[in-house]
Amino acid sequence: MPSDDERGCPKCGHDGTDVGKISTTGGGLSKMFDIQTNSFEVVSCTNCGYSELYRDTTSGGSDIVDVFLG
Numbered sequence: 001m002p003s004d005d006e007r008g009c010p011k012c013g014h015d016g017t018d019v020g021k022i023s024t025t026g027g028g029l030s031k032m033f034d035i036q037t038n039s040f041e042v043v044s045c046t047n048c049g050y051s052e053l054y055r056d057t058t059s060g061g062s063d064i065v066d067v068f069l070g
């Protein structure tokens with residue numbers, strides 16, 4: 001159930017996340033994003049599996065989790 005502050009997964013409201021990294025090296029994802037080589041951080045809901053990609057930044061992992069959870 002979503003917590004009463006309304007933060008959570010955009011799909012199911014769960015507030016547990018996993019954060020991983022993807023490095024693209026010219027394969028499928030890089031075509032999708034029209035880039036050559038880059039890295040992304042992936043925030044995934046641990047309940048329903050919904051995931052969002054964020055361009056890797058120097059601001060640290062907690063920020064993207066905040067974005068994901070809204």
Ligand SMILES: [Zn+2]
Nearest residue numbers: 009012045048
């Ligand atoms: Zn979810």
